[in-house]
Amino acid sequence: MxxxxxxxxxxxxxxxxxxxxxxxxxxxxxxxxxxxxxxxxxTAAHMHDGQEGKPIAFDELLASAKQKIPADKLVAITALENKTVRGDVKTQQIDAYKQLYASWDSLNQLPIAAYYLGESAKLENSEKSLTFAANLFLEHLEHAEDPAIAKWESSQAISLLGQAIELNPKNDSLKIKQxxxxxxxxxxxxxxxxxxxxxxxxxxxxxxxxxxxxxxxxxxxxxxxxxxxxxxxxxxxxxxxxxxxxxxxxxxxxxxxxxxxxxxxxxxxxxxxxxxxxxxxxxxxxx
Missing domain, CATH: 1.25.40.10 (Tetratricopeptide repeat domain)
Incomplete structure (x- = not known):
């Protein structure tokens, strides 16, 4: 080879x-x-070498994105958000998070979509789902121009990879990525x-x-x-x-x-x- x-x-x-x-x-x-x-x-990343400053808060990122989407989409997303709060069964929460991921992904709001898939993966607690969600953040990092968003995405991915590593401590690829x-x-x-x-x-x-x-x-x-x-x-x-x-x-x-x-x-x-x-x-x- x-x-x-x-x-x-x-x-x-x-x-x-x-x-x-x-x-x-x-x-x-x-x-x-x-x-x-x-x-x-x-590269795009060189615009924020060192990642100085604080990461953006997710609430701020979410509020900004909601201002850019059609009213009917916002209503549907709000309904799904309520499901994640009220759902008393873990499977219901996982399903709601995945629907939020799909909704935001269809709106081309990739960082927010990745966040919700990450929340779903944390509840599922499988190495595969956690790694997949972390990789979504990494894919968007290639194009991130805002240092605050990039640092937030990095932190999210670190957390997801950390949970995956706990499940499989022998996975060196995850450790290197982290x-x-x-x-x-x-x-x-x-x-x-x-x-x-x-x-x-x-x-x-x-x-x-x-x-x-x-x-x-x-x-x-x-x-x-x-x-x-x-x-x-x-x-x-x-x-x-x-x-x-x-x-x-x-x-x-x-x-x-x-x-x-x-x-x-x-x-x-x-x-x-x-x-x-x-x-x-x-x-x-x-x-």
């Missing part, structure tokens, strides 16, 4: 960019390699520690190891990144993304010859001609 140099989920890719912590090799689908000046490509969300909400060290916990329990987790190496590169700790990736690639020599990141660490350190050598090796691990061409162009740009 071909190694996947872009093997990070799209939602996590955005979060990496939003936290301004990782290289573009992990934040772009359209471009595989970082620019030679090491600046990340702009770690990146913490970086997006201005708590990078919380995210880093969660990544370290994953690596401590499972040193072979490529995603966590590569993410930590990229964090080291971004803070100019090239030797740490090299040490981590050298150790990892010794055990996993066919992991193209790890080889690529190791090359970038050497480039950052100033060892262009070694970086080019590793990039050439990375090409041999790939079958996609377009990816190979991207790496060729990148090699030319750093020589």
């Amino acid at each position: 071909q190694p996947n140099i872009l093997g990070v989920q799209k939602s996590q890719i955005l979060l990496v960019g939003a936290a301004a912590t990782l290289l573009v090799v992990l934040v772009a689908f359209g471009r595989t390699v970082p620019h030679s000046d090491k600046k990340a490509m702009p 770690a990146l969300l913490y970086m997006n909400t201005g708590e990078p060290m919380v995210g880093v520690q969660k990544l370290r916990d994953v690596v401590a329990a499972n040193p072979d987790n490529a995603e966590a190891q590569i993410t930590l190496a990229n964090l080291a590169i971004q803070s100019n700790q090239f030797d740490k990144a090299i040490e981590r990736m050298e150790s990892f690639t010794q055990k996993h020599p066919d992991e193209a993304k790890a080889v690529f990141v190791l090359a970038e660490a050497y480039r950052g350190k100033g060892d262009i010859k070694k970086a080019v050598e590793l990039l050439e090796h990375c090409k041999t691990l790939l079958n996609d001609p377009s990816l190979k061409a991207e790496i060729d162009n990148y090699i030319k740009s750093i020589k």
Whole structure:
């Protein structure tokens, strides 16, 4: 099977960019390699790097959305809201929340729709439903331009993922996703520690190891990144993304010859001609 140099989920890719912590090799689908000046490509998330300020209150978000919808829709939504309050059976509440999700989704109010699906998932308390709801927030984060809304969405997703992790503590993918969300909400060290916990329990987790190496590169700790990736690639020599990141660490350190050598090796691990061409162009740009 071909190694996947872009093997990070799209939602996590955005979060990496939003936290301004990782290289573009992990934040772009359209471009595989970082620019030679090491600046990340702009994304919507970069407009609110660091997630400064407070998250919007859901009541405020809801009130604003209600001002934009037709009167007949508002009446129907209000009736459903009353069901969530008055329902004395959990299944009734779950059903009402799902109907609210569908109503707001049909109105293209995605953050509010995700909130109600999240409330339903919390009551259902299944890993699948909690993860699905969290992913809805992550999908909208890719397009969120308001920092207050983005921070609120991140916090909602963190909570949902936390509940899912409690149900399945061995799911490292959820832990990594949550770690990146913490970086997006201005708590990078919380995210880093969660990544370290994953690596401590499972040193072979490529995603966590590569993410930590990229964090080291971004803070100019090239030797740490090299040490981590050298150790990892010794055990996993066919992991193209790890080889690529190791090359970038050497480039950052100033060892262009070694970086080019590793990039050439990375090409041999790939079958996609377009990816190979991207790496060729990148090699030319750093020589």
